[in-house]
Amino acid sequence: MTDLEFLAQAEKLLLAVEQACDRINDNTDADIDSQRSGGMVTLTFPNRSQIVINQQKPLHEIWLATRSGGYHYRFDGHQWQCTKGSGEFFARLDADASTQAGLALRFGS
Known part of the structure; x- marks a missing residue:
């Protein structure tokens, strides 16, 4: 790539x-604040917990930081897959955002 x-x-x-x-x-009571700064998006939940997603250009990776940990993703031509084998980006984001919001949330399509 x-x-x-x-x-x-x-x-x-x-x-x-x-x-x-x-x-x-628009469709739930989640009230997530989304802030974009260059290659980084920070999601802040009402309980003040955050999820940070940012580009790591030199590595061609996307990094995801949540309460459950930090994850690195590379694009495989179809999806962003975890470099440690723990799955696809949106599956992890859905799970961790749901936990942090206390609501079932779906970011992926």
Whole structure:
């Protein structure tokens, strides 16, 4: 994957997270604050817990930091997969955001 391909795929992922957050806020009582700063999105929940998603350009990875831990993802041509084999990005985000919000949330399509 070239740097430009990585940046295009990473931007699609971050945009999908932001759009999903807007949809979730419109359709649930989650009240998640989504803040974008360059290649990083921070989700802040009413209980003040956070999830941070950011690009790691030199490594061509997306990093996800939640209460449950830190995860690194690489694009496999179809999905962002954990470099340690613990699954797909949106599955982890859905699970951890649901735990932190105290509501069943779905960021993935």
